[in-house]
Amino acid sequence: MTRGIYKRGNVYWLRYAGPDGKIVFESSGSTKFRDAEGLLLKRKQTIKEGKLPETRSMPNYSLNDLAEKYVAWMQGRHRSEDTKRYRINQILTYFGNPLLRNFNTQVAEQYQTELMNKGLKPASVNKNIGILKAMFTKAVEWNMVGEEALKRIRKVKQLPENNKRLNYLTKDQCETLIDACDSHLKPIVIMAIHTGMRRGEILSLTWDQVDFANGFIRLEITKNGERRQIPVDQILRETLGNIIHRLDVPYVFYDTKTGKPFKEVKRSFKSAVQKAKLKDCHFHDLRHTYASLLVMDGVTIPTLMKLLGHKSMTMTMRYANISKAHKSQAVESLDRIFGVSFDKQTNITSFQRPV
Numbered sequence: 001m002t003r004g005i006y007k008r009g010n011v012y013w014l015r016y017a018g019p020d021g022k023i024v025f026e027s028s029g030s031t032k033f034r035d036a037e038g039l040l041l042k043r044k045q046t047i048k049e050g051k052l053p054e055t056r057s058m059p060n061y062s063l064n065d066l067a068e069k070y071v072a073w074m075q076g077r078h079r080s081e082d083t084k085r086y087r088i089n090q091i092l093t094y095f096g097n098p099l100l101r102n103f104n105t106q107v108a109e110q111y112q113t114e115l116m117n118k119g120l121k122p123a124s125v126n127k128n129i130g131i132l133k134a135m136f137t138k139a140v141e142w143n144m145v146g147e148e149a150l151k152r153i154r155k156v157k158q159l160p161e162n163n164k165r166l167n168y169l170t171k172d173q174c175e176t177l178i179d180a181c182d183s184h185l186k187p188i189v190i191m192a193i194h195t196g197m198r199r200g201e202i203l204s205l206t207w208d209q210v211d212f213a214n215g216f217i218r219l220e221i222t223k224n225g226e227r228r229q230i231p232v233d234q235i236l237r238e239t240l241g242n243i244i245h246r247l248d249v250p251y252v253f254y255d256t257k258t259g260k261p262f263k264e265v266k267r268s269f270k271s272a273v274q275k276a277k278l279k280d281c282h283f284h285d286l287r288h289t290y291a292s293l294l295v296m297d298g299v300t301i302p303t304l305m306k307l308l309g310h311k312s313m314t315m316t317m318r319y320a321n322i323s324k325a326h327k328s329q330a331v332e333s334l335d336r337i338f339g340v341s342f343d344k345q346t347n348i349t350s351f352q353r354p355v
Helices: 033-048 064-074 081-095 105-117 122-141 147-154 171-180 186-194 201-203 236-239 264-276 285-296 302-306 312-319 324-338
Strands: 005-007 011-019 023-027 216-219 228-231 340-343 348-351
Touching: 005 033, 011 033, 064 081, 064 122, 064 340, 081 105, 081 122, 105 122, 105 147, 122 147, 122 186, 171 264, 186 201, 186 236, 186 285, 228 302, 302 312
Parallel strands: none
Antiparallel strands: 005 011, 011 023, 216 228, 340 348
């Protein structure tokens, strides 16, 4: 690659020093390297002659222009389109419709501060800022704004997130929660506990993804954009077998009145949690439960990583909670190995070396 030419998306960009010594970033407007190379030579020759290069004028695109194009581009490429569209609407509501070239670090950081003042968690704030950065990245690729605008937005730092909350249920708590569920919610909760699937994956599940013959649920598009196969155990198989399969409805979980899939189960799940007298229990905790129970039963972290669909071992380790009792039992195995016994009635420890 020639120095001063780089690629952003499919378009080649130029980087050169202007007559005043300042670095200029300019789109070649072409996906062909030779076009970019020719334009760079032309710009350098013009500057060498002491003239100002006649750069291409870029229309004054607005944030609304970018949002409209970005939402259209996002369809079919991104998961959770509805959630991202909602966040884009939040961005538009706050900023209005300014010109893209007027964005800078201070403006973006003020938006970040506003979200924090509203009480949003750091993870939610980071998602909104992340979408704003992603939109400007595409804006540069689409020649809607210059490289400098993107650089200014990228200077906004992500907030530190507290990802230590990893609550999970015991076997008895799982059974209590399932018993407390309404009829439509019960199979959904059972599936979450027995597969570790995310709520969105469960609610959008269709019957053609359920392979009873081989005992798998096949997820074609996951959060990581990769395929995933999840084994179906006997309890889940029986649960799915009891669900009425309407030929005119492809979804596994749906509203029997409308035939449409459930979009949310927040209210019914919250009611079930209250009825089961569980504290601080969220639907995503069922995914934690699935992972933790498997680890405590001896499933290895690499295997769990594949079941959960993680790309990073670090992420899987967060789900691998082990209860204090389980840890104690593991350590007590050393006592058995070395022949140590403890009488709880007399509080006497005896030691006998194994033969």
